[in-house]
Amino acid sequence: MITLGDAIDERTHRLVRAAASRIRSHPPPGFVDLVPAFVSIVVHYDPLVAAREGNGRPYEHVVNFLRERLTGLAVEALDAPRVVEIPVCYGGDLGPDLDDVARMHELSPDEVVRLHSAAEYLVYMIGFMPGFAYLGGLPERIATPRRKTPRTAVPAGTVGIGGRQTGVYPLVSPGGWNLIGRTPVKIFDIARAEPTLLGTGDRVRFRPITRAEFDEASA
Amino acid sequence: MTIRVVTGGLQTTVQDLGRPSHQHQGIPGGGAMDRIAMRVGNLLVGNDANAATLESTLIGPTLTFGAETLIALTGADLEAAVGATPIPPWHPALLSAGATLRFGRALRGCRTYVAVAGGIDVPLVFDSRSTYLRAEFGGFDGRALHAGDHLAVGEPSHLSKRIMSSLRGSNGHTATVARWSAGASIRTTFTEEAIVRLIRGAHTDLLTEASLAALVGSRFRVSASSDRMGYRLDGEPLSLRATTELLSEGVAFGTVQLPPGGAPIVLMADRQTTGGYPRIGEVATVDLSIVAQLKPGDHLRFRFISLEEAQDLYLSWQQDLRQAELAIPFHLSRGGSAS
Numbered sequence: 001m002i003t004l005g006d007a008i009d010e011r012t013h014r015l016v017r018a019a020a021s022r023i024r025s026h027p028p029p030g031f032v033d034l035v036p037a038f039v040s041i042v043v044h045y046d047p048l049v050a051a052r053e054g055n056g057r058p059y060e061h062v063v064n065f066l067r068e069r070l071t072g073l074a075v076e077a078l079d080a081p082r083v084v085e086i087p088v089c090y091g092g093d094l095g096p097d098l099d100d101v102a103r104m105h106e107l108s109p110d111e112v113v114r115l116h117s118a119a120e121y122l123v124y125m126i127g128f129m130p131g132f133a134y135l136g137g138l139p140e141r142i143a144t145p146r147r148k149t150p151r152t153a154v155p156a157g158t159v160g161i162g163g164r165q166t167g168v169y170p171l172v173s174p175g176g177w178n179l180i181g182r183t184p185v186k187i188f189d190i191a192r193a194e195p196t197l198l199g200t201g202d203r204v205r206f207r208p209i210t211r212a213e214f215d216e217a218s219a
Numbered sequence: 220m221t222i223r224v225v226t227g228g229l230q231t232t233v234q235d236l237g238r239p240s241h242q243h244q245g246i247p248g249g250g251a252m253d254r255i256a257m258r259v260g261n262l263l264v265g266n267d268a269n270a271a272t273l274e275s276t277l278i279g280p281t282l283t284f285g286a287e288t289l290i291a292l293t294g295a296d297l298e299a300a301v302g303a304t305p306i307p308p309w310h311p312a313l314l315s316a317g318a319t320l321r322f323g324r325a326l327r328g329c330r331t332y333v334a335v336a337g338g339i340d341v342p343l344v345f346d347s348r349s350t351y352l353r354a355e356f357g358g359f360d361g362r363a364l365h366a367g368d369h370l371a372v373g374e375p376s377h378l379s380k381r382i383m384s385s386l387r388g389s390n391g392h393t394a395t396v397a398r399w400s401a402g403a404s405i406r407t408t409f410t411e412e413a414i415v416r417l418i419r420g421a422h423t424d425l426l427t428e429a430s431l432a433a434l435v436g437s438r439f440r441v442s443a444s445s446d447r448m449g450y451r452l453d454g455e456p457l458s459l460r461a462t463t464e465l466l467s468e469g470v471a472f473g474t475v476q477l478p479p480g481g482a483p484i485v486l487m488a489d490r491q492t493t494g495g496y497p498r499i500g501e502v503a504t505v506d507l508s509i510v511a512q513l514k515p516g517d518h519l520r521f522r523f524i525s526l527e528e529a530q531d532l533y534l535s536w537q538q539d540l541r542q543a544e545l546a547i548p549f550h551l552s553r554g555g556s557a558s
Contacts, residue, residue: 044239127467130244190356195246
């Protein structure tokens with residue numbers, strides 16, 4: 001594990017991405033995968049392969065390799081972020097908690113939708129379940145505590161707010177977030193060449209659509 | 220060649236070594252829970268290390284083989300038999316066409332692997348044939364086997380065919396068990412009380428003195444809410460010196476997390492890729508098999524070892540496995556055969 005900061009912020013995020021890209025372009029022996037998170041990167045490797053090059057001391061060898069690789073790491077020029085637009089049908093039976101969220105903040109449901117869809121979000125990390133993106137950038141005004149009783153099955157594509165985070169459930173799963181809408185787009189689809197819609201570093205925008213548009217896109 | 224599933228058992232899934240290179244997409248590493256048993260099973264039937272096997276849990280399936288097949292059962296002893304012939308774990312066995320493999324009681328351990336020469340042939344999903352039950356993909360239609368399923372089997376290797384001919388007699392038995400078997404040094408260890416070796420984790424130092432002592436000094440019981448994703452351990456509740464807000468980070472097979480309730484969780488094959496709970500230890504890879512074979516209600520104790528020791532154990536197991544792999548063709552060339 002490589003730790004590059006101690007708080008969720010864009011600078012640390014850029015460092016994490018820069019380090020991940022350096023490691024991927026020249027991975028240590030036995031490299032299996034790396035998992036970037038908010039402030040750290042976990043590097044998975046096979047000690048058997050690393051031991052061959054590392055004189056029987058795989059961990060030391062990989063650590064030294066990575067240390068050398070990351071010397072002089074700075075917030076480097078990164079590829080321009082992809083901007084991914086996700087259509088969302090807000091409210092109704094697809095977003096059963098929209099009215100509760102609005103009431104809690106003394107806003108109208110339309111204002112919640114406007115605030116949620118006007119912001120640009122950053123994918124800080126992927127984790128928790130296949131293709132799930134932790135998004136930063138939720139307007140403070142609509143941050144909403146998790147529900148006291150989690151639901152046992154939230155449908156795939158549901159857009160929720162949990163505390164200061166917002167996100168889309170890629171698969172049916174239990175969940176305690178406030179559900180404000182649903183997207184007809186598949187966030188995770190094993191039939192696609194690139195199964196996960198979002199990747200670390202992407203920018204995300206939500207675009208409100210009508211129920212008719214939702215039904216048409218889901219058909 | 221196909222295998223007909225007569226009964227699926229409690230939970231029988233197709234598993235190989237998983238999809239560890241897709242963790243950055245949030246896709247769990249998955250794969251066999253007891254990798255020692257799974258690897259040795261493949262070795263005994265002449266398969267590649269990553270060939271897909273069946274992992275069955277506590278109550279085994281009933282399987283009918285459409286053609287003559289070389290199999291090996293490894294891991295738990297679930298009292299397997301073909302007709303009146305017991306099929307002991309850790310031995311290759313040649314089954315004749317139409318043979319039906321049945322299982323009885325769980326005599327020892329929790330998970331048995333059925334390795335079949337040629338491997339179970341299901342489509343690759345993210346580079347793996349492993350079943351991921353929670354998201355319903357991989358393996359056989361993303362689910363556990365049911366009665367009526369038909370599993371395809373791949374083409375046996377040259378080595379598989381040599382092992383088969385060494386076991387083929389003229390006695391017309393429906394099952395012939397090899398006299399030779401995997402040596403003790405490469406088998407999963409089963410003991411009265413499981414001792415699981417643990418490397419200190421990123422947050423072990425946050426435990427109170429009493430909790431640190433309890434982690435390695437007391438006994439934990441495997442809770443009923445344990446599955447392929449994780450094992451929850453009941454025992455003396457553990458606590459931290461101060462409550463800390465941690466950010467989600469990558470976790471591994473064997474990471475021991477401590478949720479607020481104080482009951483640690485050992486993350487297993489189908490773990491999430493990231494977690495936000497304090498990580499109070501990392502189970503040594505060679506001892507993950509011990510954990511995978513524990514049933515709800517079984518007990519374990521932890522003992523600390525260093526990262527270097529854990530890696531040495533892993534490397535020496537791999538070396539033993541490699542030697543066993545080389546020993547099989549040697550043994551066959553010297554005319555090794557079964558009765």
